[in-house]
Amino acid sequence: MNANRPSANRPVYLKLRDQIAAAIIDGEYAEGAMLPSVRALAAEQGANPLTVAKAYQQFQNDGLVEVQRGVGMYVVRGAAERLRAADREAFLREEWPEIRARMERLGLNPADMMLAD
Amino acid sequence: MNANRPSANRPVYLKLRDQIAAAIIDGEYAEGAMLPSVRALAAEQGANPLTVAKAYQQFQNDGLVEVQRGVGMYVVRGAAERLRAADREAFLREEWPEIRARMERLGLNPADMMLAD
């Protein structure tokens, strides 16, 4: 039955990207600290170094990490808060409307569910 | 910036499937009524008849629609409620935990947001 799983079968590089973003927001990858090397993270996650690099890519484009070629990638100051703010804005604008519509269709109430567990 | 859009770039046949499921749940495709033919819906949606057929496929497997070969496909009795129940269960089990975790990470509160707009 069923099948509505937008989050399932997600490309690896996107999963990694989300995971890294979460780690930055949570301070697990502290500001100023060096991110795991592409090879290291690849080995740890059982992925390809290129896939990890692809996951890192966008953080570079957005200026959230600083690349020191031949050395490593470092989390810039303010990255966590900037990332959280951007993600929150994007979530509210692009995901939440659909999620809320879907819940209403299914007869669910977000307010109740926060209290549920 | 950003990129967390699991729902973006979704295969057409899955979009159609979701759209059809929503129509059934909402009663837009009433129980006992005939679904649009694969060719008709394909033309309307600007898709390929095969792609539409692929979208219809799972509803047949799940016994939510009855196929009368040479005639058309009909929504079976109780399909809406069964579909809603299955989707709800799947949503709560597979999607909601991630969504809630994500919202908490972003500092959002579902309960507040239902009242917001």
Place this chain on the structure above:
DNA sequence: CGAGGTGCATCAGTGCCATAATACAGCCAC
């Protein structure tokens, strides 16, 4: 300088998705 770590570019392979063109099988109204 040399070894070992970094990120990065290039090429190739793979699989899923979507489309297309037919053709077939079943049902109905006329």
Place this chain on the structure above:
DNA sequence: GTGGCTGTATTATGGCACTGATGCACCTCG
């Protein structure tokens, strides 16, 4: 029966995203 509508099967093709392997450029440290 005929024409026109249904769903379905077959085959082929193109595109695209993801993944993989290799090699290169760069930096640090001893």
